[in-house]
Amino acid sequence: xxxxxxxxxxxxxxxxxxxxxxxxxxxxxxxxxxxxxxxxxxxxxxxxxxxxxxxxxxxxxxxxxxxxxxxxxxxxxxxxxxxxxxxxxxxxxxxxxxxxxxxxxxxxxxxxxxxx
Amino acid sequence: xxxxxxxxxxxxxxxxxxxxxxxxxxxxxxxxxxxxxxxxxxxxxxxxxxxxxxxxxxxxxxxxxxxxxxxxxxxxxxxxxxxxxxxxxxxxxxxxxxxxxxxxxxxxxxxxxxxx
Amino acid sequence: xxxxxxxxxxxxxxxxxxxxxxxxxxxxxxxxxxxxxxxxxxxxxxxxxxxxxxxxxxxxxxxxxxxxxxxxxxxxxxxxxxxxxxxxxxxxxxxxxxxxxxxxxxxxxxxxxxxx
Amino acid sequence: xxxxxxxxxxxxxxxxxxxxxxxxxxxxxxxxxxxxxxxxxxxxxxxxxxxxxxxxxxxxxxxxxxxxxxxxxxxxxxxxxxxxxxxxxxxxxxxxxxxxxxxxxxxxxxxxxxxx
Numbered sequence: 001x002x003x004x005x006x007x008x009x010x011x012x013x014x015x016x017x018x019x020x021x022x023x024x025x026x027x028x029x030x031x032x033x034x035x036x037x038x039x040x041x042x043x044x045x046x047x048x049x050x051x052x053x054x055x056x057x058x059x060x061x062x063x064x065x066x067x068x069x070x071x072x073x074x075x076x077x078x079x080x081x082x083x084x085x086x087x088x089x090x091x092x093x094x095x096x097x098x099x100x101x102x103x104x105x106x107x108x109x110x111x112x113x114x115x116x
Numbered sequence: 117x118x119x120x121x122x123x124x125x126x127x128x129x130x131x132x133x134x135x136x137x138x139x140x141x142x143x144x145x146x147x148x149x150x151x152x153x154x155x156x157x158x159x160x161x162x163x164x165x166x167x168x169x170x171x172x173x174x175x176x177x178x179x180x181x182x183x184x185x186x187x188x189x190x191x192x193x194x195x196x197x198x199x200x201x202x203x204x205x206x207x208x209x210x211x212x213x214x215x216x217x218x219x220x221x222x223x224x225x226x227x228x229x230x231x232x
Numbered sequence: 233x234x235x236x237x238x239x240x241x242x243x244x245x246x247x248x249x250x251x252x253x254x255x256x257x258x259x260x261x262x263x264x265x266x267x268x269x270x271x272x273x274x275x276x277x278x279x280x281x282x283x284x285x286x287x288x289x290x291x292x293x294x295x296x297x298x299x300x301x302x303x304x305x306x307x308x309x310x311x312x313x314x315x316x317x318x319x320x321x322x323x324x325x326x327x328x329x330x331x332x333x334x335x336x337x338x339x340x341x342x343x344x345x346x347x348x
Numbered sequence: 349x350x351x352x353x354x355x356x357x358x359x360x361x362x363x364x365x366x367x368x369x370x371x372x373x374x375x376x377x378x379x380x381x382x383x384x385x386x387x388x389x390x391x392x393x394x395x396x397x398x399x400x401x402x403x404x405x406x407x408x409x410x411x412x413x414x415x416x417x418x419x420x421x422x423x424x425x426x427x428x429x430x431x432x433x434x435x436x437x438x439x440x441x442x443x444x445x446x447x448x449x450x451x452x453x454x455x456x457x458x459x460x461x462x463x464x
Contacts, residue, residue, distance in 0.1 A: 235459065243457045246360060250366025254367045342351075
């Protein structure tokens with residue numbers, strides 16, 4: 001079937017999730033540095049084409065629990081943030097989230113809105 | 117509108133492109149090491165859910181041209197590879213490519229096939 | 233020869249430079265998002281063992297020049313920032329910089345101070 | 349104190365460890381794809397200045413244990429590989445390893461040899 005603008009919107013949304021995760025996974029993170037990393041992730045990914053809004057909610061308690069006191073930090077990975085992304089492709093808005101699902105950071109397409 | 121399996125297929129396809137690019141951009145690369153990096157990228161991304169096939173064609177000549185002889189290598193980025201990815205989500209096959217377009221590595225949804 | 237604390241200090245300093253560069257190379261960046269990325273890089277790498285201070289000076293003009301107006305952003309790489317890092321290993325302070333040198337982002341050991 | 353060639357050798361060695369870890373952490377990995385990733389990491393990092401040899405030994409059993417059968421892969425991180433790197437800076441050879449130490453992937457300077 002010929003791709004529609006809604007398919008292109010969800011394709012673009014997927015790109016943002018993959019980019020976000022694989023750019024920043026492995027970044028040293030602590031409860032004290034988490035907020036600055038969240039802001040930088042949001043503004044970095046919002047630079048990408050068709051990206052309207054990125055929201056990164058750091059789970060500070062989970063980060064605190066994961067930090068070995070002898071080491072002082074851990075590495076950013078999917079279990080430490082809830083992410084929501086909104087893409088607008090030619091009036092088609094696609095929205096998705098990344099949330100933990102049974103120990104795995106699941107990226108999920110939530111909905112598509114035709115705002116044209 | 118309620119997302120269909122075709123929307124989910126293109127969302128999954130986008131994730132693979134974003135992951136591939138942002139995991140491996142910046143990797144030191146030379147004409148001699150390009151083939152091993154291509155193989156590793158293919159088998160790494162094929163691990164991801166619903167990913168059927170990843171094909172990375174390194175542009176060895178472009179890499180060779182970019183390498184400063186005093187340095188001996190350059191960094192992997194979109195201008196050095198053509199990429200094709202095939203995802204299968206519940207019998208819906210989505211296919212995309214990454215190709216240079218006017219100096220920018222454009223990720224493009226090529227088509228969706230209902231193989232069910 | 234048996235490594236001394238000064239050798240260990242410079243080893244640790246090198247780790248921070250390699251980590252900084254290869255974690256963040258490829259991040260989408262624009263003149264508007266550069267400051268938040270700089271802050272996040274500094275606080276992320278300062279989490280690492282023995283790392284006293286990281287200073288990232290974004291070259292906003294170079295970023296602005298590199299941004300294709302049709303695309304709106306570019307990717308973070310060594311040409312867009314001057315970096316200075318200070319490590320303290322058992323009272324041995326090692327300091328280094330990353331600066332462009334003939335088109336290549338050169339990481340350079342600047343000095344070692346025994347503060348014990 | 350003025351840095352010596354031995355200090356520069358250990359600085360360069362550190363760069364390679366930081367680069368290796370933060371370039372490839374987060375890569376999707378499975379027992380089947382681990383060998384190709386190891387080869388690609390070795391040849392990629394050996395491209396870097398003064399880098400003589402990189403050896404990445406994947407811990408296939410640890411990867412197998414970490415893979416959730418419902419997901420089929422995990423992400424590359426320090427617990428899944430032993431790494432050894434040899435740098436030669438002006439006849440000064442610096443050797444280091446990355447090994448797990450109490451749950452943390454410790455990068456350690458092993459020795460310096462003057463081969464000049």
